[in-house]
Amino acid sequence: MNKKTIKNAAVTLFFMTLATGCSLVTGLIAPADITSINSAVSRKDEAYLEKVCNGESMARSDSDKEYACNQLERLRGPGKALAATCDDVVQKYDDASKDEYSFVASMADKMAECGHYAYLFEHVVHWGNNKEGAKLLGELEGKGKPVEAEFVKYLGSHKGPKFFAVEKSRKNDVLYGLDHITKWLIDKGSTQHCAAIAESATGANIVARVSVMDYFKEAKCKEGIPLAVELLLEDLPGDRTLGCNILGAIGDASVLEKVKVVAETDGFSTVKEEERNGRVWATKIYPVRDACLAASGKIKLRK
Known part of the structure; x- marks a missing residue:
């Protein structure tokens, strides 16, 4: 065996060892679980928790990923939104717990900024047990967000089966969401949307049709008679x-x-x-x- 052959063999062995070592190291990086997540919480490692929450780091299960998101939210404190972009704010909100109004409001503000009004109306404003959704809409409008104009646009683009067409498992999103939206409109004296709401609700699911009845009653909408x-x-x-x-x-x-x-x-x-x-x-x-x-x-x- 000449020197050149020996050198080539040594180089090959080096890279084989390096590749094997990398493989072993990769295999040693265990998916995040309750123990590792709690450890990150104890050392206030927000970066680790966010990577698990947004999927950059693997979690052992979906429940572990959700737990990481919840712990990140609690560690950052109520009212501080996850570091979200317009591309991922909806997914991050969907994955997070929604224990605090201030957190929901901050994420809703980001959604409005990004133009995600359909999701905001269908899946966010239902939040709370004391008409907090109506309060939320008022606060967004107070910040200069064109909430009412966007709801009118929503009515125009979501008619019949598309009107609050969320899955059956989330029917409360429809029931309380529309209740909060219509209360907000009535409280601010916006009773001019009878025809638009009636047109959009015609052919919609029963929960949506039931949920707009109070608006018809309070605004004295003759357009709501056929739906009733x-x-x-x-x-x-x-x-x-x-x-x-x-x-x-x-x-x-x-x-x-x-x-x-x-x-x-x-x-x-x-x-x-x-x-x-x-x-x-x-x-x-x-x-x-x-x-x-x-x-x-x-x-x-x-x-």
């Missing part, structure tokens, strides 16, 4: 009851016969119990019939 009439044919008695309640508020003579038919024929009943003199008394009631009977009377008085 549709509720009279729904399977759930609560929806039929709501239909008559709304028609009692905004209905006219054109719907009187339909309301009277439901008042006379709806067979749904339930039992109301109340305690009197130490005894429980049960009374059979017909909530749909009663609501429609009351609506019929109100419509007649307006004729």
